[in-house]
Amino acid sequence: MLKGHLDLIVLAALSAGPAHGYAVIEEIRRKSGHAFDLPEGTIYPALHRLEQAGLLVSRWVTAESGRRRRVYALTRRGERALAERRAVWHQFCAAIGGLLAGARPRGRPA
Amino acid sequence: MISDYIETLVDALSFDRSLSGRVRQEVEDHLWEAVAADPRAGGPKAEQRAIANFGDPHAIAAQFAVVSLAKQTRRVSAAIILVIAGVFIAMKARVAWYAMMQCTIGEDIRAVSGIVSLVDRYSFWLSVIIGIIGWAYVTGRRIPAAFYTTDRKQISRFLLLCIAATGALVVSVISDGVLTALRLPGTELSPEFLIPVFSMAIEIACAGVLFFQIHSVTQRAMSTRILLKT
Numbered sequence: 001m002l003k004g005h006l007d008l009i010v011l012a013a014l015s016a017g018p019a020h021g022y023a024v025i026e027e028i029r030r031k032s033g034h035a036f037d038l039p040e041g042t043i044y045p046a047l048h049r050l051e052q053a054g055l056l057v058s059r060w061v062t063a064e065s066g067r068r069r070r071v072y073a074l075t076r077r078g079e080r081a082l083a084e085r086r087a088v089w090h091q092f093c094a095a096i097g098g099l100l101a102g103a104r105p106r107g108r109p110a
Numbered sequence: 111m112i113s114d115y116i117e118t119l120v121d122a123l124s125f126d127r128s129l130s131g132r133v134r135q136e137v138e139d140h141l142w143e144a145v146a147a148d149p150r151a152g153g154p155k156a157e158q159r160a161i162a163n164f165g166d167p168h169a170i171a172a173q174f175a176v177v178s179l180a181k182q183t184r185r186v187s188a189a190i191i192l193v194i195a196g197v198f199i200a201m202k203a204r205v206a207w208y209a210m211m212q213c214t215i216g217e218d219i220r221a222v223s224g225i226v227s228l229v230d231r232y233s234f235w236l237s238v239i240i241g242i243i244g245w246a247y248v249t250g251r252r253i254p255a256a257f258y259t260t261d262r263k264q265i266s267r268f269l270l271l272c273i274a275a276t277g278a279l280v281v282s283v284i285s286d287g288v289l290t291a292l293r294l295p296g297t298e299l300s301p302e303f304l305i306p307v308f309s310m311a312i313e314i315a316c317a318g319v320l321f322f323q324i325h326s327v328t329q330r331a332m333s334t335r336i337l338l339k340t
Contacts, residue, residue, distance in 0.1 A: 020139070021136055021139075021140050022139070022143045022144065039163070039164060039165025039169075039170070040140070040144070040163050040165065041137070041164040041165040041167075041169075041170035042165060042173065044133070044136060044137070044140075044170070044174070045170065045174045045177055046173075048129075048174065049176075049180075049253050052177060052180065052181055052253050053252070053253050060135075063139065065139075065143075065146075067138065067142065068135050068139065069135075069136070069139045070132070070135070
């Protein structure tokens with residue numbers, strides 16, 4: 001189920017600002033209260049895919065360690081996609097919430 | 111330990127050099143940062159934990175391969191349109207040159223030339239139509255996160271369209287070559303005939319580019335399948 005929402009999760013993590021892969025994973029962990037336990041490597045193909053789709057842009061920067069790292073940021077299209085997916089998610093949650101709240105134990109048929 | 115892991119991952123992506131180079135740097139930075147952030151001190155144990163948290167290199171390589179394949183199919187779909195446009199420009203430039211140089215076809219070969227021109231025209235426009243269909247087929251699709259049967263079928267259909275467009279274009283280029291050869295013999299090789307020969311060279315190179323691009327998509331599709339099987 002988590003994999004189906006990976007794009008939304010990554011876009012949401014990057015909504016705070018540009019970040020490299022490791023920082024994206026840390027942000028996902030922090031914001032989700034360590035609820036998501038995906039293999040960390042899964043994030044990178046998702047970042048590449050979202051960049052390919054035009055939802056992210058990336059550039060190389062040199063870290064304090066001297067290593068080169070790729071920093072990703074949301075594009076305008078990415079921001080719009082995040083807003084749309086967020087709205088869909090809220091609708092879905094409201095619908096499921098309504099169903100669960102209205103659920104009654106099944107009685108015997110009359 | 112980390113370098114061995116990265117080599118395994120990068121080796122699996124050797125079919126895409128730019129991707130493997132980028133992945134090497136990104137993953138290396140990630141793993142060393144994970145080791146540095148490990149609260150239970152550094153050393154081989156921390157490296158081991160960083161690698162374990164990162165995941166199976168073959169599974170991750172397979173996910174990258176799917177993205178790479180999607181990227182390459184889009185590139186090829188655009189290349190088809192550009193190559194066809196290139197052939198069209200070369201063709202028109204040659205015809206304009208013939209008109210400017212008042213170079214006409216002899217009466218004895220006019221009938222043959224007419225048939226070849228017909229083949230040329232129809233095969234060229236066939237390649238245009240199939241090329242546009244191929245481009246539209248790929249451009250309108252979302253980049254998949256995995257490589258399901260439907261994605262495999264889409265790639266196969268796209269490759270078929272590419273092969274059909276290239277086949278029609280090759281027929282057109284061969285016809286152009288025949289038409290050029292029909293005009294050139296009997297005339298001494300002079301600088302004014304460099305333009306037709308040069309335009310033919312451009313057409314052949316364009317067809318070659320398309321062959322190379324299709325070959326690269328086929329290779330990547332095969333590599334992706336192999337990676338997904340492992």
